[in-house]
Amino acid sequence: MSNSARFDRRATIAALVLYPVLAGLWMITLHLPAGSTLVTAGALAFLCAQISLAVWAIGAWKLLRSRTPVLGGFASGLLFISAFGHAVSAGDMMARPDALVTDPLPVGLTIIAPATMVGLVLGTILLAVALFRAGFGAGWIAVVLLGWVAVEFFLGGLGVWATIASAALLMVACVGLAVVVGRSDVRDWTTVSEWTAADEAAPARVGR
Numbered sequence: 001m002s003n004s005a006r007f008d009r010r011a012t013i014a015a016l017v018l019y020p021v022l023a024g025l026w027m028i029t030l031h032l033p034a035g036s037t038l039v040t041a042g043a044l045a046f047l048c049a050q051i052s053l054a055v056w057a058i059g060a061w062k063l064l065r066s067r068t069p070v071l072g073g074f075a076s077g078l079l080f081i082s083a084f085g086h087a088v089s090a091g092d093m094m095a096r097p098d099a100l101v102t103d104p105l106p107v108g109l110t111i112i113a114p115a116t117m118v119g120l121v122l123g124t125i126l127l128a129v130a131l132f133r134a135g136f137g138a139g140w141i142a143v144v145l146l147g148w149v150a151v152e153f154f155l156g157g158l159g160v161w162a163t164i165a166s167a168a169l170l171m172v173a174c175v176g177l178a179v180v181v182g183r184s185d186v187r188d189w190t191t192v193s194e195w196t197a198a199d200e201a202a203p204a205r206v207g208r
Contacts, residue, residue, distance in 0.1 A: 005189035009181060010060025016178035022049035027163060045080040045094035050090060054083040056174075057123075063181060063188050064130050071130035075200040078123030085116025124149050131177075138180045144173040 022045050029042030057079035064072025092109055128142035148169040155162050 005186055008059060008062055008189055009184070012056050012063070012181050013178045014090060015055035015059065016174045016181065018050055019052040019056060020167065022046070022093055023170065024167050027167065040094055043090045048088035050083040050087040052117070054080055056177075057083060059181065060127060060177075063184060064134055064187060067134040067136075068130040070133045071126055071133065075123050075126035075130050078119040078126065082116050082119035082120075082123060085112045085119065088112060089116070105149075121149055121153055136180050136184070138177070141173055141180065143175040144169055145174065148173060 026042050026046040026049060029038055029045065032038055045169060057076045060079070061072055061076035064076075089109060092106060099171075124145055128145040131138045131142040131145075148166060151162055152166045155165075158165075
């Protein structure tokens with residue numbers, strides 16, 4: 001395995017594990033007594049979660065590009081857009097820790113908010129479909145991801161139980177995907193030209 005492929009795989013695994021943990025920490029801060037320091041800490045956790053999402057979205061694209069290039073590309077692109085939009089929101093929370101829920105959003109956030117949410121929902125759905133088609137034996141992860149979308153965005157009326165179920169589903173899906181990444185073949189992380197060149201160079205190195 002090339003150093004680049006090894007780094008990509010390890011970074012994707014780390015990001016997949018960190019994402020639900022950081023998102024969970026942010027959710028916990030939302031249920032604690034309000035305070036500017038707590039808001040800033042929660043916003044920082046949320047920002048780091050979005051960085052993790054962006055990293056593993058890129059990793060998911062690299063993993064899927066040889067198996068489901070169109071679905072994988074669209075899914076990763078939409079998730080990356082969502083990570084960027086939510087990172088901007090985290091920056092706003094850190095810049096205005098004393099802002100109230102009823103305070104109007106900055107114009108920039110109002111513009112990007114729809115794309116951010118659509119990116120997360122549609123990107124997750126497309127990722128689930130891509131995992132079904134990719135042949136990694138990760139169909140169950142796709143089901144969990146679809147379940148997370150349903151609970152997170154359509155069953156919020158269940159209150160705290162929806163929050164707990166959403167966090168659990170996200171953790172299971174991300175850890176499961178991290179295991180798939182860890183077990184993936186090196187050729188899933190390199191292009192055809194890269195591993196073909198490596199195969200052709202291998203006898204020459206042995207000959208030396």
